[in-house]
Amino acid sequence: MSVQIEAVRPATARRTPTHNLTRTSGIGLGVTMIWFSLLVLIPLAAVVATAAAGGWDGFWRAITNEQTAAAIRVTVTAAFAVTLVNIVIGTMISWVLVRDRFPGKGLLELVIDIPFALPTIVAGLVLLSLYGNDSPLGLHFANTKWSIYLAFLFVTLPFIVRTVQPVLEELDQEIEEAAASLGASRFTTFRRIILPALVPAIAAGAALSFARAVGEYGSLVLLSGNLPFESEVTSVRILSAIENDNRATAASIATLLLLISLLVIVVLDIVQRRVARRG
Amino acid sequence: MAERHRYPKSPMTYLLRVIVIVYLVLLVVWPVALVVTNTFENGGEALRSIIEDPDMMAALRLTAVAAVVATAINTVFGVSMSLLLVRNEFPGKRVVSSLLDLPLSVSPIVVGLALVLVYGGRNGWLGPTLESWGFQVIFSTPGIIMATAFVSLPLVIREVVPVLEELGIEQEQAAQSLGASGAQTFWRVTLPSIKWAVIYGVVLTLARSLGEFGAVKVVSGNVLGETRTATLAVEEKYLNFDQQGAYAIAFLLASVSVVAILVVFLLRAREDRRERSLS
Numbered sequence: 001m002s003v004q005i006e007a008v009r010p011a012t013a014r015r016t017p018t019h020n021l022t023r024t025s026g027i028g029l030g031v032t033m034i035w036f037s038l039l040v041l042i043p044l045a046a047v048v049a050t051a052a053a054g055g056w057d058g059f060w061r062a063i064t065n066e067q068t069a070a071a072i073r074v075t076v077t078a079a080f081a082v083t084l085v086n087i088v089i090g091t092m093i094s095w096v097l098v099r100d101r102f103p104g105k106g107l108l109e110l111v112i113d114i115p116f117a118l119p120t121i122v123a124g125l126v127l128l129s130l131y132g133n134d135s136p137l138g139l140h141f142a143n144t145k146w147s148i149y150l151a152f153l154f155v156t157l158p159f160i161v162r163t164v165q166p167v168l169e170e171l172d173q174e175i176e177e178a179a180a181s182l183g184a185s186r187f188t189t190f191r192r193i194i195l196p197a198l199v200p201a202i203a204a205g206a207a208l209s210f211a212r213a214v215g216e217y218g219s220l221v222l223l224s225g226n227l228p229f230e231s232e233v234t235s236v237r238i239l240s241a242i243e244n245d246n247r248a249t250a251a252s253i254a255t256l257l258l259l260i261s262l263l264v265i266v267v268l269d270i271v272q273r274r275v276a277r278r279g
Numbered sequence: 280m281a282e283r284h285r286y287p288k289s290p291m292t293y294l295l296r297v298i299v300i301v302y303l304v305l306l307v308v309w310p311v312a313l314v315v316t317n318t319f320e321n322g323g324e325a326l327r328s329i330i331e332d333p334d335m336m337a338a339l340r341l342t343a344v345a346a347v348v349a350t351a352i353n354t355v356f357g358v359s360m361s362l363l364l365v366r367n368e369f370p371g372k373r374v375v376s377s378l379l380d381l382p383l384s385v386s387p388i389v390v391g392l393a394l395v396l397v398y399g400g401r402n403g404w405l406g407p408t409l410e411s412w413g414f415q416v417i418f419s420t421p422g423i424i425m426a427t428a429f430v431s432l433p434l435v436i437r438e439v440v441p442v443l444e445e446l447g448i449e450q451e452q453a454a455q456s457l458g459a460s461g462a463q464t465f466w467r468v469t470l471p472s473i474k475w476a477v478i479y480g481v482v483l484t485l486a487r488s489l490g491e492f493g494a495v496k497v498v499s500g501n502v503l504g505e506t507r508t509a510t511l512a513v514e515e516k517y518l519n520f521d522q523q524g525a526y527a528i529a530f531l532l533a534s535v536s537v538v539a540i541l542v543v544f545l546l547r548a549r550e551d552r553r554e555r556s557l558s
Binding site: 021022024025028029031032033035036039040041042043044046047050089092093095096100102106108109110111112113114115116117118119120121122125126127129130131136153154157186207208211212214215216217218221222234235238239242247250251254257258261265 | 289291292295296298299300302303305306307308309310311313314317352356359360362363366367369375378379381382383384385386387388389390391392393394395396397398403404425428429432461483486487489490491492493496497510513514517518525526529532533536537539540541543544548
């Protein structure tokens with residue numbers, strides 16, 4: 001998101017003044033950092049430390065357990081596919097929200113935020129009402145692997161839309177008009193002028209969307225049926241390890257999830273930087 | 280706004296519009312509408328039975344308490360952290376700033392696991408010590424509050440930081456040069472200017488907090504009437520074939536989050552209008 005802010009706001013907004021810490025702000029920094037460490041940093045460190053305590057062998061055994069490996073494969077495949085879909089449909093949605101005008105468009109804005117605000121367990125129940133066994137459409141996705149794709153699409157809907165939209169709003173349409181007047185087709189204008197400007201925002205949104213999907217749990221509980229090798233995701237494997245009091249295994253799988261999210265964030269950050277430099 | 284429509288509308292515009300609307304209706308609007316109709320299938324019966332059930336009221340109360348406390352903590356933390364990040368220079372600032380987004384990309388189950396590993400009463404890093412002081416975190420309300428605060432941690436910061444950056448420090452400097460103390464400057468100058476950003480942040484945090492499920496499930500122990508939150512009750516009701524009950528609680532939770540985003544939406548629209556009339 002920080003990238004998006006940089007992309008939206010030109011240099012003027014970025015001259016953050018340099019202050020030395022006064023005594024009050026020093027104490028403030030101390031207190032906030034202690035709370036942040038107690039709440040976030042130490043617990044996450046504990047996950048990695050617990051995984052490391054079992055040694056490489058323990059870690060490897062935990063994540064290559066047949067059922068766990070299958071769950072990781074299912075989760076990563078679905079998260080990847082859904083992120084690709086989001087890149088296309090998310091960009092389309094933000095395009096319609098920014099450039100198109102029709103009655104009821106304001107309502108669509110609201111609809112985009114619903115998946116973010118809705119409790120995940122409710123999201124599962126909501127999807128079950130249309131795609132479950134009493135589906136009025138006759139689509140029975142519940143307890144199949146498609147339920148995972150569906151749930152991921154639902155919970156990650158806002159990410160790319162909300163990162164691309166502000167960039168698209170700030171985009172200078174005069175450049176597009178110039179391109180058009182020089183004979184560029186609408187498609188060429190989109191590909192050569194608009195798309196490059198959107199890539200950093202799309203990448204940032206894609207990273208958030210992927211990370212969110214890989215760790216998703218709540219929306220799947222009622223929807224996916226947690227069938228091993230079919231519709232069981234990584235979070236469910238971690239939870240069952242916790243419930244069996246097998247903390248080393250739980251921590252190992254959790255560490256892998258943290259690493260996957262980190263990797264995707266780093267890769268997309270590199271993509272962004274490269275595009276930003278070229279532009 | 281008129282300049283946005285120099286292009287004549289092409290078939291492409293209509294095609295995009297239709298695709299986006301159909302996608303959003305199938306993924307969000309229709310399923311959400313079905314939850315509403317399912318809840319009121321037997322009139323207000325389902326809702327009434329929830330309100331008359333003392334266990335359900337206890338669950339709703341616990342959810343409300345945890346969400347309000349977590350939101351209060353995150354608001355104070357978020358505003359202080361944003362001020363520190365934007366107004367001060369300190370070593371490690373960049374690292375802190377990127378770590379603050381971490382809670383958004385960590386799986387809720389991993390959040391729960393992380394907290395159990397540190398605050399678990401039996402063999403957590405700090406849990407046994409805290410327990411010997413008579414303070415139980417895991418399987419108790421403080422754990423639920425911590426899990427809730429963890430998952431919604433960055434939301435206030437993400438709203439406030441860009442506004443603070445844009446604001447600059449001229450006004451604060453003017454106030455200080457006129458003899459205002461640090462506290463006076465904050466309450467009379469800084470806070471009024473970031474008021475709306477803080478309000479958006481609080482509403483989003485509250486919506487997210489009310490709906491937390493995975494992390495709470497791991498740390499709560501789900502004891503009926505004591506550590507069972509509303510989201511956990513939705514799962515339990517559904518799995519016990521009390522679909523009406525599940526839909527009723529889901530409806531309550533969903534209406535709170537929809538009202539929350541509606542409030543943000545209306546406030547934003549008002550803000551936009553004011554900005555436009557000023558410029």
